[in-house]
Amino acid sequence: MALFPLFFAATLAASSTAAATPTPAAIGSASASPTAATAVLSPRGQEALLASPNRRLAANKRLVFDMYRIVLQAGDTARAHEFIAANYVQHNPNAAQGLAGLIEYVKSTRPVRPVLDHLEIPMIHIMAEGNFVTIAFARPETDSTGQHYVTTWFDMFRIERGRIAEHWDPMLRSDRKIDPNKQKLP
Known part of the structure; x- marks a missing residue:
């Protein structure tokens, strides 16, 4: 019988931790489209999601977030080496392998x-x-x-020795190259 109060306390602790974790609002049903107000995190919300009690996980999220801001959003390919490993493995079929391949892809798709x-x-x-x-x-x-x-679009990265070593996304070979920074919500 003593296990039930322990289970209840653990469940309550887990639910209060989850409630304290910043998450975006519900996106909606499959037939509804999200709006900027319900789907997108504000700059403050973005920053809050970078926190983690695990320093390594927080550092990995910061690495990816900063790479996005500096290399993919700002197009600053001169700084790509700060974030991307030289032997970077690219699973996007429209971009070449390695740091040089990423730099070329970014230069060809955004200012x-x-x-x-x-x-x-x-x-x-x-x-x-x-x-x-x-x-x-x-x-x-x-x-x-x-x-x-x-x-929805996603990018997944594998981190190795403080650099992004591998990348996956849902891009198809038949997809046109795009500048994602031009993708604005109505």
Whole structure:
């Protein structure tokens, strides 16, 4: 009988910890499109998600977040080596391997912009587990009939020795190259 109060206390502690963790509002049903107000984290919300009681996980999230801000959002490829390993493994079929491949891809898809302290692309969440960091975004698109809709984009990174060593995303070989910074929510 003493196990029930222990189970109840552990469940209560877990639920109060989860409630204190900053998360974006519900996105909605499959038929509803998220809006900027319900899907996207504010700069303060983005910063809050970088925190973790585990220093290594917090450092991994910060590495990915800063790489996004500086290299992918601002297009500052001169600083890419600060974040990306020279032997970087790329699973996006439209980009070449290695640090040089990432630099070429970024240069071919976006202009250089000012570095901001937050992401302007509509970030939903960032999470870290072990040596992996996954970041999710709301991605506005237009279908072949001109109808606007919002889907989800993700990037997953493997961290090794303080650098991003590997990357996955859902890009298809048939997808056109895009500047994700132009993807704005209506």
